[in-house]
Amino acid sequence: MKLLTFAxxxxxxxxxxxxxxxxxxxxxDGLLKSDEYYLLITGEGPHTASEKTITVLAKFNEEITEVxxxxxxxxxxxxxxxxxxxxxxxxxxxHAERLEFKSFSSLNPKxxxxxxDCMTAFSRVLSxxxxxxxxxxxxxxxxxxxxxxxxxxxxxxxxxxxxxxSDDLTPTEADICKFVKEEAPLFSEKLLTEFxxxxxETEALKVLPIEKENIFLxxxxxYFTTSQERKLQSMLDGLKLKGISxxxxxxxxxIQKIKETEKSPKDKTRxxxxxxxxxxxxxxxxxxASLEEILSPLSDAKITSTFDSAFEDDWLNLSVRIQSxxxxxxxxxSLKIFSYEDFKKILDGQFDV
Amino acid sequence: MxxxxxxxxxxxxxxxxxxxxxxxxxxxxxxxNKVEDVFGRVKKPYLQKxxxxxxxxxxxxxxxxxxxxxxxxxxxxPHYYFVHAYNCIYECNYCYLQGYFHSPDIVLYLNHEExxxxxxxxxVDYHAKNPEHIVWFHAGEYSDSLALxxxxxxxxxxxxxxxxxxxxNLELRTKSVxxxxxxxxxxxxxxxxxxxxSPAHRIKSNDLKTPPLKSRLEAIRELNAKGFPxxxxxxxxxxxxxxxxxxxxxxDLLLEHIPANKIRYISLGVVRFTKEVYQKVxxxxxxxxxxxxxxxRSFDNKIRYNRPMRLWMLQKVKxxxxxxxxxxxxxxxxxEDTELDPMNKTND
Numbered sequence: 001m002k003l004l005t006f007a008x009x010x011x012x013x014x015x016x017x018x019x020x021x022x023x024x025x026x027x028x029d030g031l032l033k034s035d036e037y038y039l040l041i042t043g044e045g046p047h048t049a050s051e052k053t054i055t056v057l058a059k060f061n062e063e064i065t066e067v068x069x070x071x072x073x074x075x076x077x078x079x080x081x082x083x084x085x086x087x088x089x090x091x092x093x094x095h096a097e098r099l100e101f102k103s104f105s106s107l108n109p110k111x112x113x114x115x116x117d118c119m120t121a122f123s124r125v126l127s128x129x130x131x132x133x134x135x136x137x138x139x140x141x142x143x144x145x146x147x148x149x150x151x152x153x154x155x156x157x158x159x160x161x162x163x164x165x166s167d168d169l170t171p172t173e174a175d176i177c178k179f180v181k182e183e184a185p186l187f188s189e190k191l192l193t194e195f196x197x198x199x200x201e202t203e204a205l206k207v208l209p210i211e212k213e214n215i216f217l218x219x220x221x222x223y224f225t226t227s228q229e230r231k232l233q234s235m236l237d238g239l240k241l242k243g244i245s246x247x248x249x250x251x252x253x254x255i256q257k258i259k260e261t262e263k264s265p266k267d268k269t270r271x272x273x274x275x276x277x278x279x280x281x282x283x284x285x286x287x288x289a290s291l292e293e294i295l296s297p298l299s300d301a302k303i304t305s306t307f308d309s310a311f312e313d314d315w316l317n318l319s320v321r322i323q324s325x326x327x328x329x330x331x332x333x334s335l336k337i338f339s340y341e342d343f344k345k346i347l348d349g350q351f352d353v
Numbered sequence: 354m355x356x357x358x359x360x361x362x363x364x365x366x367x368x369x370x371x372x373x374x375x376x377x378x379x380x381x382x383x384x385x386n387k388v389e390d391v392f393g394r395v396k397k398p399y400l401q402k403x404x405x406x407x408x409x410x411x412x413x414x415x416x417x418x419x420x421x422x423x424x425x426x427x428x429x430x431p432h433y434y435f436v437h438a439y440n441c442i443y444e445c446n447y448c449y450l451q452g453y454f455h456s457p458d459i460v461l462y463l464n465h466e467e468x469x470x471x472x473x474x475x476x477v478d479y480h481a482k483n484p485e486h487i488v489w490f491h492a493g494e495y496s497d498s499l500a501l502x503x504x505x506x507x508x509x510x511x512x513x514x515x516x517x518x519x520x521x522n523l524e525l526r527t528k529s530v531x532x533x534x535x536x537x538x539x540x541x542x543x544x545x546x547x548x549x550x551s552p553a554h555r556i557k558s559n560d561l562k563t564p565p566l567k568s569r570l571e572a573i574r575e576l577n578a579k580g581f582p583x584x585x586x587x588x589x590x591x592x593x594x595x596x597x598x599x600x601x602x603x604x605d606l607l608l609e610h611i612p613a614n615k616i617r618y619i620s621l622g623v624v625r626f627t628k629e630v631y632q633k634v635x636x637x638x639x640x641x642x643x644x645x646x647x648x649x650r651s652f653d654n655k656i657r658y659n660r661p662m663r664l665w666m667l668q669k670v671k672x673x674x675x676x677x678x679x680x681x682x683x684x685x686x687x688x689e690d691t692e693l694d695p696m697n698k699t700n701d
Binding site: 077089090099100101103113115135136137237238241242284287310311313346347348349350 | 356359381383385390391394395396397398400401404405455592640641642644645647649651652658659660661662663664665666667668
């Protein structure tokens with residue numbers, strides 16, 4: 001369900017008439033719900049827009065899939081005239097004589113091609129000088145978008161913004177009030193028409209993403225902790241980029257063996273992640289195998305060798321328990337056979353793949 | 354190409370500005386006090402360069418010539434870089450510029466006379482202490498050295514300068530084939546045009562919007578034929594299943610276009626990222642196979658291949674070049690971890 005946010009009821013009036021909205025009992029007035037949408041009247045300005053959007057998203061974020069900010073904006077360029085409808089690409093903000101560095105961009109492909117960015121001003125832009133300054137960064141100016149986009153970003157929910165240009169001249173306070181009274185019905189109607197057209201287009205283009213269940217997570221042979229789940233997903237993503245699908249992995253002989261082994265689901269998961277790691281890093285597997293081959297005289301003499309698992313640093317740690325002269329002789333002999341130079345050569349990249 | 358051209362007030366009547374404006378009659382013009390007042394003040398998404406690219410024309414202030422980091426260029430010689438532009442028209446998906454300026458817009462600085470004076474000063478000061486050394490200067494630390502030269506037109510300034518500075522070298526590093534401006538100059542033995550090359554399939558998948566390998570090789574052939582010194586960078590080297598074969602093929606193709614003895618140097622470097630740039634790659638190019646490479650977080654927190662792998666890759670490509678007649682001393686490995694350089698180790 002989408003959340004539609006408007007600064008004023010006047011801008012929302014056509015929407016309120018077109019859909020059957022009912023008030024939602026909430027911490028404040030202005031939140032309504034229809035079968036298709038939530039609608040929020042935020043009030044004017046970034047502070048109230050931010051507070052109210054965040055509060056609504058905190059409560060209903062599981063239902064809300066997209067946030068739309070809809071309403072009027074002022075033009076900062078000759079290219080945008082009164083009543084032009086604009087889908088916004090990026091939201092910027094200007095606050096107390098300085099620019100907010102953070103910006104928020106719509107991820108909608110149509111918006112990404114839009115040439116229009118919007119500057120959210122923390123106070124009304126009334127002078128030509130201010131307009132000129134802001135026009136270096138954006139082609140339209142409003143009072144809420146950046147705050148709404150910031151709230152959506154906080155909840156990792158995509159946002160879009162549809163604006164109608166309310167003026168192409170510097171408005172006065174009186175103009176703004178006049179607009180709210182006289183022009184809002186027309187502007188709201190135009191916004192609704194554009195919104196409905198886009199909704200129909202989106203609906204027609206919509207290919208429902210087939211949410212494939214992660215076949216490893218649903219397999220009872222494994223047990224994943226939250227961090228292992230994340231690790232699994234990132235490994236599967238990496239393998240997918242290499243052209244290896246989870247389905248083909250599931251059929252892999254080694255994974256079948258892991259599943260069939262008599263170990264606990266936790267241990268099987270550990271082995272699975274190790275296996276997937278090896279699939280992602282085949283050269284690292286070969287490097288490790290080469291190192292282990294060079295270290296084999298030591299392991300034959302029951303000497304435990306450890307080295308930098310990231311292969312970055314030159315060191316080798318050996319530990320051994322000697323319980324007899326025979327053990328000692330074995331260790332001595334194995335150290336004679338072992339070549340540290342060969343070990344070092346591998347770390348220096350001298351190996352065959 | 355440029356939606357808005359921002360011009361610093363004092364440059365509004367500058368002949369170069371007027372020339373540029375003639376080329377872009379449809380761009381909106383905005384006068385500004387300083388480039389820094391607008392450029393990079395807000396975070397403009399990198400990929401907006403695909404649909405909206407702006408141009409800034411200004412004068413570079415502050416330090417005009419800077420000492421290059423240790424792994425820069427041939428070792429044992431001092432390296433400096435100067436900045437006359439920010440950002441690039443190309444879109445290499447591993448490029449650090451996507452995380453550097455917070456804006457993909459192009460900045461061209463037009464005070465080349467001032468930059469040239471500073472280069473001269475640095476060279477004179479250095480040679481006062483070390484008269485026997487060759488001092489290197491690099492253009493294009495934050496931009497491609499040739500891509501926009503038809504627009505920026507600075508080459509003539511630097512050719513004039515380096516004709517005087519015979520004990521200094523200038524490297525013009527590029528992926529462009531825009532050699533028109535270069536060909537207007539008389540070749541100088543101390544101005545080296547260096548081309549970054551990768552196997553054709555890698556250029557297609559990583560060096561987005563750049564000229565294909567074939568065109569770059571043709572540009573190399575033409576410049577070499579006309580006497581312009583050529584350097585080559587195989588950087589960034591990216592591993593894939595065709596790694597060995599594709600670099601063999603690249604070396605063969607290169608030598609079909611320029612004789613081995615005409616290549617002044619070849620530098621080799623494997624792909625590496627800062628953490629921030631890698632995050633940008635994840636965000637900007639989620640489908641790229643760069644994200645399925647065998648990377649680790651390395652000794653300096655950079656994301657790169659593990660040490661044996663990167664050394665193996667460098668040695669493999671180096672050997673391919675040596676086998677094809679490139680003298681070993683003309684190949685250098687571009688490494689931040691110079692103590693790991695096997696070339697250094699052999700000298701131990």
